[in-house]
Amino acid sequence: MSPSEVPSRGDDFNLIKARARYANGVNGTANAPLPHLMEALYSESVVAKIWSIASKALSSSKPPILYPEYTDNDGTYVYRTLDFWTSGFFPGSMYLLLERLIRHPQSILGSESTDNHSTPRPHRLQLEHLCRWWTTNLHQNSLKRDTHDLGFMIAPWAMRAWELQRDAAAYNSLVMAAHSLASRFNVTTQCLRSWDVCITNRYSYTDPSQDFLVIIDNMLNLDLLFWELYKIALAHARTTQKHHIRDDHSTFHVVNLDADTGSVKAKFTNQGFSDSSCWARGQAWGIMGFMQTFEWTQEASFLTTARDLADYFIAQLPLDGVPYWDFTAPVTDASPRDTSAAMVAACGMLLLHKALKDAPDGDFYLFEAMKLVDCTVARFLTPPTARFITVPSTSDVLVYPSGCIDGRDGDGFDKISVINESSTKVCETIMQGATINNYEFAPRRWSNHGLVYADYYFLLFGNMLLDLGLIGTTGC
Template sequence: MNAAANPYFASRTIPRARTIHQKALERVVARLEEMMPVIGLRNPKIGGEGNAWHFCNPGDWVISFHSGQLWLAYQLTGKESFRNAAQARRPDFRYILEHRKVRDHDLGFQFSLHSVADWQMTGDAEARGMALEAAKMLLARFREEGGYIQAWNPTGTVDRERAAYVNGRMIADCIQNLALLYWAHRETAIEDFRLVADMHADTSRRYLVREDGTSFHTYLFDPASGKPLKGQTHQGYRDGSCWSRGQAWLLHGFAQCYATTRNPEDLETARMLAAATERLMGETSVPVWDFSVPETEPRPLDSSAGAILSAGLYILASVCEGAEAERWRALADRLLDGLLDQCDLTTVPGAQGLLAHGAAHVRAGQSDAMLPYGDYYFMEALMRSLGHTRFFW
């Protein structure tokens, strides 16, 4: 069935900008379908030469973003091919549950966009069980002494320097993983899931978000006492800078937390982050990889940050009213249209992904590439711009 002919794709009167977003969403779905025999059961990790994917090793944190796109495409079209391709990846996620050393704080990313999505879309009991098992494993990473979920894995005898670096550390990315805990609470009524998610969100608010609405990427605590020590960066320009994707993770995460919890502190934090982002973006429409990089230095764009910010701003607009809702929607539109103007690969024949100019880890030499998380949030932002409300968070 042609996407444009599918009743899921739509049909209310929408402004011209929405029509552009609708057509872009249809191109996204067409690209996903076109690439199914090319990608097969592999999971995209990062783009390479010729807009072709390099693929994940087992347990990679980005393993679920292609699955998430397939589930959204199934929701939009009802095509069994999308469902089958997503479900066929189940062994990859069973591997994570069975291998301790590949599990970390990103269990929420991995299982929300695969197993929770499967359960919500199909009612598959095995998928639900896998997601609950993952939620219990994420819960076990909570550090009571500091009130946060431990980032990365501070264990092992091979790389003691790395183990020492990560021990006692929280990161901005983890706010996105709380959705798995909130979902598990709704499914089971076990209070620990909700309480730990609430406590991690509160610690993130106090230590990752600065008074001016900018953010640290990471925060370090004394591993034994939980005493807060200092804010730092891992992928940003410097410790005191504002890494754009970290800002995006937090904005989307706190907006989604508020949509779930209705905790007014979550809403106020999302507003602070949004206002700072609006100020930092200036007149631009695609963020640079770190908002603090001087004009005299290379400033590669990060389309993934733009996609995450846009999707998060649409969530924020949906929980606000009046002029404030219009303010955040206008900023979300600007970011999404910036991606369509400067980064869109859906009109480029043969491109295996959706967005160019993603910055995975600039200081490690990984920039100007397709990224599967950029692609996922681009699709989510397009759908949110058109009024879709059913997602897997």
């Protein structure tokens, strides 16, 4: 798309101020915080935190069936069973590190120690083994037809397993998952059913024959469908574009359709503040989902929709740059933030930059994406105190001839481990400050915790910067 084809913007006052900050920043010191951000994105601690969780399964007799989701008050991961919708994100994070190691090896623990020995790090074969070990039991999820979340459950790891290693099992699971997801498509509504049932302390939808529930989150499952079943993915994107977006470019969380007529029965929230408010992560899902759709289709309307949603997101950010869990909820000292919304939105804005890099607004979205992650890191990055060490082998082996190996190299059976240099317990996630659900009528409310997909999209953001060749061109 050429710059002349890019639609003009009808900016509101907050967005105008954001653009003014961008203009001043480009000519001033906007890039000053970026070295700190680069250090956070590619630090040894980030890799060590993922490894410390993953390596727990190294000595297990069977592949994992439990997967980390969120952290408790002590910062310790709480796990969910393999059929839960977030199961694909932690293995996806491992594959993101493998992708860095293969495509951008300079980004993985690039520093050298003073004795000319490399910083200890897991061997590529160990990481490849754990990637496959953690995903062995996830292939079966591709057969599930009772959920719309197959894109989250399968794509984060299987797409990279295929792209990086031509893993045939991953390819088969991607194809099967796409067909399983497509089974939820309704010709009349022209979209996929998200939930079969939905129960809160305020409402209850328990009869799928009467209600066809579609959530904005479903846009992120379309990448899987576009890969295999293009027309169904396109139809769902158009239906979401029609029903989920308000005139002010904020989004509804849930739309209930009549399966027989396709008409709208109700629009409401399940995780935001109210039916008329804008749930921040839902807005972020929309930004990235419509940008992924644009990348597949090159239809200008999807690019325009993604820009509208991103502009709304940017305009609603507080002064410290970190989104609250809902953009239109009353703000108090106790109002939770949502770092997962920040990370997802930032990834979507990078896709906007990629699409608009030759247009005037392209660098604006890059600036806002970097600023959003930088502000979030400044406030909610867990202390980068994890690092790798080599644990000498406790066994002695006879070696002939004497002196054939450097004593500093050990006997070949030394182990790699992770230590925390802090004297206090540190959260097991990379980021804190996420909010799963703060809806007052939700059966359970979670906020102010670490969250596996906040970390996943944080790592994805770093990989996207590398893939787009932006490291070294953004003031770093």
